[in-house]
Amino acid sequence: MYFCTHVILYCMTLSEENYLKAIYHLSAKSGIAVTTNDLADAMDTKASSATDMIKKLADKDFVNYKKYQGATLTKEGRLIAASIVRKHRLWEVFLVEKLNFNWDEVHEVAEHLEHIKSDKLIEELDAYLDYPTVDPHGDPIPDKYGEIQAGKKVPLSSLKPSEKGLCVGVKNTSKEFLQYLDKIEIALGIELTIIEKEVFDGSVTIAYKEFQKNISAVAAANLYVRKI
């Protein structure tokens, strides 16, 4: 018995899946209905295109929509979106763990792999990877029911001097930031201790491994830790 077979039967187009996923991510961030403009920005299209697609998704009962009021996911829409995110993140784990990809190289390929439709494929891949719970960027992998068990991660910038955190994820996943972290040898699973916070620019001095370094407020805000 594999993941949401009853839903996959709806046989969505590539575009429908990508819009649904964008709505999923945007509404997770804001908590409220996703606006047409935000959706268009996220999808790199125009507002009129977003409106068209929202209507189509509403027709299929994947989103709730009232004119001028933005869109929210229905239970079914959320499940489909979560399954796409699940696939995306499992493939990212595969690429890093098995195929020697670096964590800054996986996203683009995963954008395509996430649309492959096969329940057996994704369940076998999950097993093959030994049921990972987070992807290479520390983002949680929804289970086959679309649920994520969130370890409550906080930005490093929220910690105070002498507090310790386990590095569990990144907010910004740009190549530039990931490569910066590589350069200063910060990776997921590393323990960080806050030494000092500079008042005037928010930069943070942290100790980890054998290092003690100062990172900018921007960097600290984009690195997630779990307090320990």
Next chain:
Amino acid sequence: MYFCTHVILYCMTLSEENYLKAIYHLSAKSGIAVTTNDLADAMDTKASSATDMIKKLADKDFVNYKKYQGATLTKEGRLIAASIVRKHRLWEVFLVEKLNFNWDEVHEVAEHLEHIKSDKLIEELDAYLDYPTVDPHGDPIPDKYGEIQAGKKVPLSSLKPSEKGLCVGVKNTSKEFLQYLDKIEIALGIELTIIEKEVFDGSVTIAYKEFQKNISAVAAANLYVRKI
């Protein structure tokens, strides 16, 4: 340095790739130019659609085309088609070797995976699978230059009594035939000896493993062996 980067830049559509692959398979079979009707049949579309696509591929210099004369691949078209077949067959190996798929389950998923565009992905996959030369059905995997080193396989039906063959592939790849082979415990790599050929219906009695069985002329014609 990965496979035909200069070609992938052409950024083909899904449909273009599938037509090109169909022309590749059809022309390999017949040796001559692929007709519009044959192509339409293979693609499960109408002749008019095949004509349209042939024209588009000819515009892009992937096929040679003169009205009413059918289509042949250009060097560039053949390279792209071979790269898609290469990806298809490597993914089939992956699914069987790593994800516990049976050989009758892989084709449909591979039809989708073959369109994922990433040179690094496919080269790393190739290495991860230890550079296989044939897929789970015994079909050869083109190398990164589109070349296949064909082990000259012949249908089992062409062997005479007392001749031996190593089972290396199947012609018919339908679920039904593959499951039939599973049932009678014939798999790739098995040694077969012809005991007797029935004149009136062409059926063949073969010995393999601990068995001696009679298979139909149709089955024998669809099982490839390499004489030993």
Next chain:
DNA sequence: TTTTAAATTTAGACAAATCTAAAAATAGTT
């Protein structure tokens, strides 16, 4: 409250890939 600005939707157009129906070319047959 009126006016202005911003966000959203509608209307109409376009490219890609397909179809049906009709025309044109080729191949086969008398």
Next chain:
DNA sequence: AACTATTTTTAGATTTGTCTAAATTTAAAA
């Protein structure tokens, strides 16, 4: 060679996802 049947191409229509430009609605400001 002339006729017929088959194959192939063209013409015109349709669906999907996109766009621009214009109209409408909502939000903000005066």
